[in-house]
Amino acid sequence: MGTHRRRPKNLQAGSFQAAINSFALHLNAEGKSPKTVRTYVEATQWFAAAHLRDKTTRTDWDDVIPDDVRAWMVWLLDAYSDSYANNQYRALQQFFRWWSDDEELPNPMAKLRPPSVGEKVVPVFTEDELNKLLRSCEGRTFVQRRDFAILTLFRSTGLRLSELAGITYDPDDQDRSDLDLMRRELLVTGKGNKQRIVRFGHGAARATDRYIRVRNKHTYASNHALWLGTNNRPPMTANGIYQMVARRGEECGVAVNPHKFRHHFSHTWLDRGGAEGDLMELNGWTSPQMLRRYGKSAASKRARRTYDRIMED
Numbered sequence: 492m493g494t495h496r497r498r499p500k501n502l503q504a505g506s507f508q509a510a511i512n513s514f515a516l517h518l519n520a521e522g523k524s525p526k527t528v529r530t531y532v533e534a535t536q537w538f539a540a541a542h543l544r545d546k547t548t549r550t551d552w553d554d555v556i557p558d559d560v561r562a563w564m565v566w567l568l569d570a571y572s573d574s575y576a577n578n579q580y581r582a583l584q585q586f587f588r589w590w591s592d593d594e595e596l597p598n599p600m601a602k603l604r605p606p607s608v609g610e611k612v613v614p615v616f617t618e619d620e621l622n623k624l625l626r627s628c629e630g631r632t633f634v635q636r637r638d639f640a641i642l643t644l645f646r647s648t649g650l651r652l653s654e655l656a657g658i659t660y661d662p663d664d665q666d667r668s669d670l671d672l673m674r675r676e677l678l679v680t681g682k683g684n685k686q687r688i689v690r691f692g693h694g695a696a697r698a699t700d701r702y703i704r705v706r707n708k709h710t711y712a713s714n715h716a717l718w719l720g721t722n723n724r725p726p727m728t729a730n731g732i733y734q735m736v737a738r739r740g741e742e743c744g745v746a747v748n749p750h751k752f753r754h755h756f757s758h759t760w761l762d763r764g765g766a767e768g769d770l771m772e773l774n775g776w777t778s779p780q781m782l783r784r785y786g787k788s789a790a791s792k793r794a795r796r797t798y799d800r801i802m803e804d
Contacts, residue, residue: 500533500540500541501540501541502536502537502540503536503540504536504539504544505539505550506551507543507544508539511532511539511586513593514531514589514590515528517589517593522683522684524653524682527682530578531582531586534579534582535583535586537579538560538563538579538583541563542562542566543555552590553596555599557599557602559599560580560599560603561603563583564576564579564580564606573607573609574611576606580606583600584600584605587599587600588600613757613758613784614746614751615751615754615755615759615788616751616752620747621646623743623744624642624739624743625639625642625643626743627743628642631705633705633708633709633721636701636705637702638735639701639702640698640699640701640702641655641718641732641735641736642736642739643694643695643699644699645736645752646755647691647692647695647756648691648695648773649752649755649757649760649774650679650752650753651749651775652729652732652733652750653729654680654681655718655732655749656718656728656729656732657669657680657729658670658677658679658717659715659716660715660716662707668715669717670717672696672700672703675692675693675696676688676689676690676691677690677691679775681775682775685775687772687773689773706719711723711724711725711726714726718732732749733749736748736749753774754785756774757774757781758788758789760773761785761788761789762792767779770782
């Protein structure tokens with residue numbers, strides 16, 4: 492199995508680009524998020540440029556056969572991880588489903604199966620790592636309070652990066668604010684613009700309240716985005732939050748990215764006996780696929796604890 496090595500992608504799709512543009516139009520009309528549209532479009536462009544144009548004589552989507560997709564998957568699995576190849580397959584699958592329906596032609600991927608993904612240990616934090624992260628941004632300054640609130644809210648909710656970045660705040664109009672500190676609740680807009688209400692703990696509420704008190708003095712305090720930039724700069728983007736989290740991890744020697752908090756929250760919930768259905772609701776999952784993964788992770792930890800209790804010398 493290959494490893495995911497970052498490298499420039501050839502996205503020059505040539506004669507295949509016109510259909511890809513129509514596919515993007517279709518995705519936007521369905522209300523797909525910009526990130527989803529970009530993922531599906533780039534996967535299709537890459538396949539067209541790096542395989543169809545570079546490795547075959549095909550010039551039109553009508554000419555694509557199942558073996559083209561198989562060859563592309565073999566190359567991906569040799570160069571990247573199985574999970575990355577699986578993601579590329581599923582993105583390409585969306586294109587061919589649309590294309591075959593729209594053109595009323597056979598789908599070359601109809602009888603194919605995605606690359607299998609091996610079972611991997613879910614990466615979670617130790618308590619010491621979490622404490623180090625939070626200590627790295629303790630203090631009274633705007634940046635310290637903001638970063639501490641972000642990390643604490645990630646820990647308490649397991650929100651996706653885009654969901655946390657999109658939180659709105661309006662102290663004068665609760666209907667225009669996603670945040671309700673008194674109820675310790677967030678109105679979250681997740682994938683597919685689906686909304687749900689998420690609870691957070693008292694520690695996250697206190698940390699967010701301390702941040703808001705210094706936020707009120709910010710030049711952009713009237714902006715409805717909750718997380719504002721340093722030195723009176725405009726609101727943080729999702730990428731800005733990602734970079735902040737990575738930087739805090741580097742400062743204290745903890746391997747971290749925003750999604751690791753989601754792993755940790757889900758693992759901890761199940762390990763402590765939380766209901767699976769409640770976790771699906773809190774995380775905005777519509778499929779039990781991720782639930783099974785975290786359930787196995789939590790079961791493994793319980794088994795190790797049982798071993799210590801039963802086999803202790």
